[in-house]
Amino acid sequence: MNVIDTRAIAPHAPGPARWAAASAPPVGGGFHNIGEIVIVLLVVGGLYLAVTRGRRGRRGAPHDDTWVPREPPPAPPPAPLAPRRPRAAVSFDSQADGWAVETHGLTKRFGPNVAVDGVELRIPRGRAFGYIGPNGAGKTTLMRTLLGLTRADAGTVSLLGLPVPAERKRALAGVGAIVDEPRFYPHLTGRDNLRMLAAARGGDAGQRIDSSLERVGLTQRAGDKVAAYSMGMRQRLGVASCLLGDPELLILDEPMNGLDPAGMHEMRTMITSLADEGRTVVLSSHLLGEVERSCDALAIVDRGRIVRQGPIGELIGAVGARSVRVDCADPARAARLIDEAGIASGTSLTDEGLTVTLPAGTSRELVADINRRLAAAGISVYGIQEVRASLEDWFLSVTTRLGEQP
């Protein structure tokens, strides 16, 4: 039997000094005195301290903690978020420097259910882009697939011109994202959470912690544990985590969830300002009004498929005829008059007054003609207001899910 004889490997030495009187033969090898053990323990302790010295600063000044090299030159100044290209007009034509996001035939299945069904998506750079759809339409799954958080069953993805997952690391270096509800270590402060994400991101992300916190208005609460944060503060911390890498592309999944009206306004302003800096912001939401206010272009998804995509103005304008609301003294008589003149596609009387649907392609002169005819007939006109189709109207017209609900 082959066994280890530990004494043969390291024969015994005399014990500690207090045992020196004993007649133990000094046969050498191994540890000779207690000092050697102390040295070993000091080395272990040193390693421990080295690891725990992961951050600079005093316990009493947690707000001053930032990453610094161990033997560094003076710490570089905090890296601000770099200004980017000014916001340009939306174009879905071919882009010289590639699309911010481009997918072809992207498909993701969960068993028999197809969450993302052959999605063809192109998001132009430097714009705020909305990705909207009813609950369960596959928005979050698409986000996760784009970011490589889950594997696609078919199709291709490229972020900032780089294929994912082949060049995922390079692509994600320019991407900041929050997917689903922003959750963090509740026992750590907001700043420590960002520190951990900055360490994972590498580069000079650690130097952007302060500027990111300032950008989202969390500087004063950065030293508090996340467990004490409200939902809105967590959302803002999520956005701050996105900004650590000074990203060219931000993917925000339902960032308005849980926010009160003031928080939604702040978030909307932030998204707009990020897009104004030339960053591409992809905003996934089911809050149509927020998307309409924040974004320049959008795609609408239903049952895993892209139903429409393009600039918001073009998409809504393509819904159908324009209409005007006429505020006058005698709406019923005015409606008869307009119908008899045959200058409108139709009229309708509601509690809000008279709505006149104009034929497609009509000019503003038709509105002036209506005003003249009513005045000539002795009907006092108090105002004529154009009624624009809202994103919600358009959304309802192109999706089926909501229409199926009772």
Add this chain to the structure above:
Amino acid sequence: MTSPAPAVATPLPRRLAAALPTWPLIATRHLELRKRRGLMIVVGVVTTGPTVLILGLRLAFHLFDPAHYGPAGYPGQFSTAASLQAGLGFIAAVVVGATAGTSDLNDGMFRHLVITGRSRLALYLARIPAGLAILLPAVALAFTMLSLVTSYESEPQPTSVTMNANVSIPPYLDQAQLQTWVGQHPQEAAEAFKPPADVIAPRSATRVGTDYTDYITNEVSEFNPPVNEMAKTGLWVELEVAIGFLVGLGLGSLTGQRAVSGILLLGFELIVTPILAAVPIPYFLDGQRLDFGVAMDQLRPVYLIASSDIGGLGNVVFGGQGTARVPPMPTWAMITVIVAWIVGWSAIGAWRMMTRDA
């Protein structure tokens, strides 16, 4: 529309470098674990608490009533406390490992970390030094206290090992040295190592091992361990703790559930392993030897054997089978089993981390 840029194969050295955790990543991972107050309390209480309590009480009793209470340090004390440290340290290691392996998932941070683009393997590997940096110093602290008390707060050591009540043999001899002593002192040796009454075979080379076991049995019960044996014992305890952590980490990463991982591992260590170590199962000995607890027992330092509650002193002491009653395995097999547990569970945990949907 532009077509996606073609994928460029990354050179292997760069890929390997990307898979290694950076220092800030390790440090922040350590911070994340260290800031878990409940976990740190558990680690402190389990690893150092019993040692502080036992030694503190014995020191206090001896200080106030030395006539009735002996010094705090003595051979049995060292063995008992060190064995306790190993057992409780393993429990703490499993808890820390399972926590480190599941915290990202449970707290929802896994997704954030993956989105940074950092290699998932690097994220996994960063947990290892971070967790060990918490556990090993805590266990080392407890063991250092025990070693110091044993060394400096004990009775003066005898000058020789007493065999059969009247034969004195120099202490701290290894097997070869004992054999030499036996050759030089045949009469004392015959008296010291009397064979049992039912054994009538003459002294032979095969008896040397048995004589050595008898000699060590007496030495361990009479002498405090020398410094190098203390060091070996400490390293063994640290190895036991490190394995517990790595297995806990791997299992935690695999299941994603801290409680399940902890219960499974503690059940295995506290119930299955003692059974496998104590009861040789016919035709299944090799299967029993696959249990890392059995392999670690074979590596158990001699000064941890005397007070074992499993089977008392084993029939082969040094590097032999320790306290388990399963016949010892070859050294290469013992090392293979231990390494396989470390590498295997680490690989399983890393694989799950790399393939898990975020």
